[in-house]
Amino acid sequence: MSKISYKSVDEIELIRESSLLVSRTLGEVARIIGPGVQTITLNKLAETFIRDHGGVPAFLNYNGFPYSLCISLNDQVVHGFPSTYELKDGDIVSVDCGVVLNKFFGDSAYTFPIGEVDDETLTLLRVTKECLNRAVDKAVVGMRVGDIAYAVQDHAEKNGFGVVRELVGHGVGFKLHEKPEVPNYGKRGTGAKLEEGIVIAIEPMINAGKPGVKFWSDGWTVSSIDGKPSAHYEHTVAIKKGAADVLSTFSYIEEVLEQKK
Helix, strand or coil, X not given: XXXXXXXXXXXXXXXXXXXXXXXXXXXXXXXXXXXXXXXXXXXXXXXXXXXXXXXXXXXXXXHHCCCCEEEEECCEEECCCCCCCECCCXXXXXXXXXXXXCCEEEEEEEXXXXXXXXXXXXXXXXXXXXXXXXXXXXXXXXXXXXXXXXXXXXXXXXXXXXXXXXXXXXXCCCCCCEEEEECCCCCXXXXXXXXXXXXXXXXXXXXXXXXXXXXXXCCCCEEECCCCCEEECEEXXXXXXXXXXXXXXXXXXXXXXXXXC
């Protein structure tokens, strides 16, 4: 069983650079995403942008995954394939991106509403992002993984949503997936102790309906068991004293989305 790997201050800065390239890539996706756009177009844009800025798409060929982005539509939770599907009014789409830059990994995801989305689904997006923020608040020295997990579960379930249990967040930095696993459900005060030098990807995956999921025959795509929408947001976070150090950012995305209103 692999152990948790600790990063130096300098290594965390390199992970920050990788994470910010992910964030900027998602900002570029935000510029063109909208009704009528094929999801494969988003994939091509992201791969070009990452390579033009000295990075390599971390997902491409990872355990055989054939694309640079995971693009998950509506009831798809994660690991969806880009395709010739044209986005339409009312869709939601999780775009998950990872890069390798200077041998270090960054990872982040954002769920985009496309055009006019119904109020219930918009509430799901808002609450899932709030779950992420509440989890980040617990990503400090002295807390435990279970405190992060509980923060997500408590907020999601209080709002009537289902918390996916089959998929988890993870350590990140030297590799795309490291120890510790970071579930979105659990008990406070349990799990690995959070210490300085640990870097994790926190990623709430929240379903509008039941928490259960089904795995597709493509070997990758995961969708909600009842066909209801699912939302997914993710940040790469370094554990620090007092307050977490969030290495990725949604600011590039949200500035673009604000301009497009």
